[in-house]
Amino acid sequence: MTSMKKATHLFTDDEIRTIESAIGEVEKTTSAEVVPVVASASGRYDRAEDLFGFLFSLLVLGCTWGWLHGMAPAADAWGESPAFGLPLAAVLVVLAVSFFIGMALASHFPILRLPLIARREMQEEVERRARETFQRLKVRKTEHATGILIYVSLYEHMVHVVGDDTINATLSQQDWTVLCDIIISGFKEGRPEKGMTKGILRCGELLARHFPIQPGDTNELVDTLHLID
Known part of the structure; x- marks a missing residue:
């Protein structure tokens, strides 16, 4: 369903x-x-829809962070890992976009928000x-x-x-x-x-x-x- x-x-x-x-x-x-x-x-259960969007945005951010770290260069000969991180602006963009995508998914597929009600x-x-x-x-x-x-x-x-x-x-x-x-x-x-x-x-x-x-x-x-x- x-x-x-x-x-x-x-x-x-x-x-x-x-x-x-x-x-x-x-x-x-x-x-x-x-x-x-x-x-x-x-x-309408808007709170559950918002909550699904929030959880979805955290999931997307975590996956994006892990994917980018996987693409980072390996440690150098002295065993030191290169500094790596997402700029704050990029983090906010990922969170915002994925939040609204999550809300749209929960709105189109109501079963997604059902466990949150x-x-x-x-x-x-x-x-x-x-x-x-x-x-x-x-x-x-x-x-x-x-x-x-x-x-x-x-x-x-x-x-x-x-x-x-x-x-x-x-x-x-x-x-x-x-x-x-x-x-x-x-x-x-x-x-x-x-x-x-x-x-x-x-x-x-x-x-x-x-x-x-x-x-x-x-x-x-x-x-x-x-x-x-």
Whole structure:
């Protein structure tokens, strides 16, 4: 894997229809609204990009220094090695140029900066973006506050669930953990559509117990899979 996987390239049209069909089936049994989202990434992680550029510049400087020393003339007959060194200006140029090259590499190949990002930072970015998406897609505006967002972030390999007030007052964090594990399991198996479908259906089971479909219930949000690059 050399570049970041795009959410819009993850599923085939048939797989998207299967996932959206699962949303429709769930909402036949519950008055809640389920909104699944798959995003390519949740954070920019500029600090990790800068850090990779810095480490890359040190590596390039070390290699340049070693290469130039290897080309230096051998010690003279009296056993004295000739004085040798890079001018300060040359050192600064090598550091600056290689730093920006490293940043460009980390930007073009996001996997390079991944080891430099703390898991806690990624978790915070995923949760923040999930809450923003919850608001932007108007999941909070359902009549009885029973909207739920299932947010999957590909770059971070994380799933986060955001429920509206009524949902949060009834279901527990353990319920969400089980749901997230089901989705993640499908992605690990190389079957993201399977993970999404099973996760949505599991979500429906949880919701139907506490928020069964009511007479005259209307579908307040479109049954669609949102893909964000």
